[in-house]
Amino acid sequence: MRNKYTYVWVSLVVLVFGIIFIPKIIERIKTGTIIQHDRINLAGNDESPGFIYLNNEKRKVPNFSFLNQDSLLISQKDYEGKVYIVEFFFTTCPSICPVMNSNLVEIQEELRDFDDFGVASFTINPEYDTPRVLKEYAEKYGINDMDWHLMTGDRQEIYDLANNGFNIFAAENSEVPGGFEHSGLFALVDKNGYLRSRADDFGNPIIYYRGTISESQGENDEGEKQEISILKEDIKKLLSE
Template sequence: MPTGANNKKKSTYIWVSAIILIFGIFAVYEITKRVKSGTIVENDRMSVGPQQQGVGFVVNQGQKRKVPDFSFLNQDSTMVTNEDYLGKVYVVEFFFTTCPTICPIMTKNLVELQDTFRDEEDFGVASFTINPRYDTPSVLKRYADKYGITDKDWHLMTGDQEEIYGLAQEGFYIFAQEDEAAPGGFEHSGMFALIDKNGYIRSREDEHGNPLIYYRGTITEKQGVNADGEAQQITILKEDIKKLLAE
């Protein structure tokens, strides 16, 4: 073979090797960056399609995040604790009954979930009011009747305000606060958390490889996206509930 051809072939090998090395370094960097960020999802990388993608654990500083202990009265004036949900897949929300904006949408989305999983004994919902001074058990009972909340494992809970806010902000990292300037006097994020049968917070990753951690509860499936272009996530929440029920 002519010397020029040999040199050209060697040059090609060198460039291919350099490209592989660069991409390898970049991949390692990205993985390291995500691990150091403190919050990642441990997931099954064998399947990447939306229907096949696993529902990972939400991890913070190397620890799987679990639902903190709680104990509150529900709409039937019955004491409910986190242990009452063990063995069930459930969705957590923070709301208040006089909310004039996002709460009705959130509740209707949860009723949609209730109806979808009506025949599942191991499905439930935990709704915590962020206005417990007004939202007494009797008020919560009327709210449940108004929206058709019938699942025996859907508890609308009230109790000490500081405990509820601590559960929201420190237990779930879900934003909630009193704000006189906000509609209804309270402001909150409108996100849903998904909990597995053992009390761990679960999540899948979005299309960019970032953990969702929470599911957007303020947009209905029919809406698709809101005025800001944010997409609903109720469809994938349904998919992920089904996966956890099957575990």
């Protein structure tokens, strides 16, 4: 008899759940908000990269203010009205940074005619990477776009910007070549300061673009494919918005 009553009770709970919650779930599916409250998701279309949401809010570039290679104070306000790429690097990096910045110089040249395109490069070794050092680095790599700023400043502020503001990993590590490690990812920002991204083949946002593989290389030894081509495509889409 107990099993019978238990079965009836469970059935009643399931019925009540269905009456209360299933209509809400269906409504969230219809409106495309089924995962906005649960994790990062993408809202966009085939014509333009989508916005990145976290806790139902569009992710925006945090405030920052640092000196660039010309010893000028640069903040997020200097990028208003521009589509730009964000990277974290350091000038003495012996591994991925040269590839990353060579890729960015290639993008710089392809988008040379666009006044509303820029790059924000933040050093994760600010003690060594002074404005003078950054200036020499820019000359070495052919970084000459007026809206490409290589920035240095307070160490903790830069690391907070990387790890908390953008969630792009950066850390000091004496056991790795160069003494610092970072992810080698590029963030894409629209003219209003919002982070934008395309979705992968499964409909999930890629969030950031892989900057450590060149177009000519195609893919690395781990089978990861280059994303410079799709980054270029998405920049041009945002420039036309």
